[in-house]
Amino acid sequence: MKNVGNANYVQIDHEIQTHENEGAIILPSPEAYKRFKWTKEYFEEKPKEGYFIWVRKSSDRPLVTRISISSKNVSQNPINLVVIEENVNAEIYNVCNALKKNLCGNHTGYSKIILKENSRLVMNHFHRWGKEDVVNSGLEISLGKESEISEVYKCLEVPMEMKMENNTYLKEGSSANLVITILAKEGEVKMHDSTFLNGRESRGISRMRMIGDKKSRIVAHSRMIANDAGTGHVDCMGLLLAKDSSINAIPELINNNKDASLTHEASVGKISEEVLNYLRSRGLTEDQAIDLVVAGFLGEEEPITIEGRIVPSKSYM
């Protein structure tokens, strides 16, 4: 295996390495399932692969995981469990990718994230795939009382087929700020994102940023469900860059509590002539103007901090 730097969990095809981090236990999921009986509560069955991260103390050093496909026709099935203990702050970077473009890999991953009372998690999740890959991704986040999560998911190179299902459950006083950013080109993406406000004063924000480029199709369901007196906002924004691309954005608000407040905002369209002409009046060509708007829409390039060094996530991948 190549030296992959300081990642705490590295899985290339099915080969695994782990490196401990201060305040956290990092193990392959099958080993954690065997070693800690309590994990059976979260793993539905014995996992074959994937990571287990148990953060017991706050640390300034972020945890980094990487799951890569490097050989042809590999089928991965990582089952991941992250547990953040009470009053603990943590930061995690996840990278899942294909190291080459033509590997015909299959990545079917499922992650469960448990935040205990008054804990905080900043999570950045980056995907990058080859055109021939198939990806199925599931994520379940459970927030304890007064806990907080900020989760950014970004995939700027989609496979030919990608399905994602995310479910976030919030208890009293907890908050979730979730951002999904997808740039689809020659691929199909189906997303189901649901946020359940199950506690008083819980706060959920779900933002989807989607760009449809050549021969792409994105279907994005984003639901905010209030079962208690919380506040929630769904924001779905789509930009279409090519004639043969389509985005189907479906924001949905379900309010089962009269004291809850849910709002949404949604728009799908091309970049307006007004914006392009405005940017051209600053001396940019139309192509430069489009690139700038798209780059802004996709958000800043989040850096990864490793051993005190700031590394752009792109170069890490």
Added chain:
Amino acid sequence: MLEIDNLSVKVNGKNVLEKINMEIKDGEIHALLGPNASGKSTLAYTIMGFPDYKVTEGKIIFNGEDITDLPIEERAKLGIATAFQNPPSIKGLKLSKLLEKISRREVELKENDLLKREILEREINVGFSGGERKISEIIQVISLDPDFVVFDELDAGLDIENLEKLSSLIKSELYNKSALLITHRGRILRFLKPNWVHVLVDGKIVCSSEDWKKIWETIERYGYEKCRECELRSDRP
């Protein structure tokens, strides 16, 4: 610097400007006054080359070059810039990112009530107040280091103190630049003191004069209609 020669303009098939003539020399500031919907902003967009503004007659000469058919970005590269009255919001794009791309000179920002540095890290015009929109436009224009600037309704939505601050920023950062100052309120005239003033009514220039004070006093007293028969009219457009 800029010559507008017998210019007529249609927007969405409707004649908006008719036979406009104007010559703005190096370092001169001209003001264009007129009531709402008289065609002032149409002239701004036409000078900048926006495609919906169709020149049906006449031409625009900039530094001796006929730019009537040049695309927007080419005009910008030649040194024409506009501070727009109603610039669009651009979600996701921070002002600082745009400035990184377009700047031809550094802008030194001294913070005051009007100018807060944090505006640079906000998405362009998203949730901006009227004053923030103006300051964002002026920062962009200054960073472009243009030879000629169109200020479209710079004084709209600004209180008198902030208008004075904005005017003094323009005077210090765009010193000696040629400009066309579009306004229907006239408050900005006493801060920027134009060399010439023109009055546009119903798409036609009905009055031009070097004496901006008298013109503005007349407009304040009698309204724009009086300019049609103004005795201060000059031969020089």
